Amino acid sequence: MSLDRDLLDRRSFFAAGAGLGLFCLPALARLEGAPDPVKLGLVNSLFREIPSGLVLLGLQPFKTYLDAEMEVNSKLVAGGDPFQLAEQLKSGGLHLGVFHGTEFAWAKQRYSKLKPLFIAVNGEPSLSAHLLVRKESRYRTIKDLYQKVLIVPGRTREHCWMFLERRCVKPGTKPRAYFEELFRVADVFQAMDQVQSGRSTAVLVDGADWTAFQKAEPKKAANLRPLLSSEPLPCALLASWEGALEPKLVNKFTTGMLNAHKSDKGRELLKVMRITGFQAIPDDFNKQLEAAAKAYPPPAKG
Numbered sequence: 625m626s627l628d629r630d631l632l633d634r635r636s637f638f639a640a641g642a643g644l645g646l647f648c649l650p651a652l653a654r655l656e657g658a659p660d661p662v663k664l665g666l667v668n669s670l671f672r673e674i675p676s677g678l679v680l681l682g683l684q685p686f687k688t689y690l691d692a693e694m695e696v697n698s699k700l701v702a703g704g705d706p707f708q709l710a711e712q713l714k715s716g717g718l719h720l721g722v723f724h725g726t727e728f729a730w731a732k733q734r735y736s737k738l739k740p741l742f743i744a745v746n747g748e749p750s751l752s753a754h755l756l757v758r759k760e761s762r763y764r765t766i767k768d769l770y771q772k773v774l775i776v777p778g779r780t781r782e783h784c785w786m787f788l789e790r791r792c793v794k795p796g797t798k799p800r801a802y803f804e805e806l807f808r809v810a811d812v813f814q815a816m817d818q819v820q821s822g823r824s825t826a827v828l829v830d831g832a833d834w835t836a837f838q839k840a841e842p843k844k845a846a847n848l849r850p851l852l853s854s855e856p857l858p859c860a861l862l863a864s865w866e867g868a869l870e871p872k873l874v875n876k877f878t879t880g881m882l883n884a885h886k887s888d889k890g891r892e893l894l895k896v897m898r899i900t901g902f903q904a905i906p907d908d909f910n911k912q913l914e915a916a917a918k919a920y921p922p923p924a925k926g
Contacts, residue, residue: 665703693880725858
């Protein structure tokens, strides 16, 4: 019997956020010229498995850190889909926006003045997703997994869902219709262990988790192989509208977030967010965006 998805994700996410939510930094004088409040919108795909209210609550440590680094009063809000979020940045209704990388690529095509400030990384400055099967299995193509059980670990990242929906099933086919069951397992290492031991058929994993499993459990990882892998994809990021915020505000915030890994509170924040750090926008980021939008075209304009 699979774990209840909502219970699994709500407990793990809220517990992480609540643990950090207890730390509060002293109120600071507001930076001159800063909006009050600085409104930060979160793209709605962040809420795929967790209710928006719970996400906003769990990310309060991010708000606390943001307020301290920028010397502002900030407010986190649900920003809608990537195009709605971009439109609100354009109009000034929002000042900053959190996007998934591929969705930012879509929005950037329509809103050229969107400016990425930094990316959130989990080891590498790009993302990937894999569908893993047991090495000795007879499965050779995705067709071989039709009406088989697929494990999807708890809190699976958005780029993995996009890979599953766009690359692992035929267009217009829902994964829940293609596979016999999307079986939820709380821990991603446990999920891979079930497949390598022959207790399950296949598992959907993030590239960083697959790399970590290979390092931590090399003998078990040797029993697995990717049946299908995604292209390299751009990381999630924070963006603003070009020229909408004072440069000193943007520079102060960007510098503070890029240095988050250097402080105890910053490292705790990164742990809650399940990333290893923030990094400057890569030199080839525009190429990454173009490739992502080509491989995963945006939905038809409605």
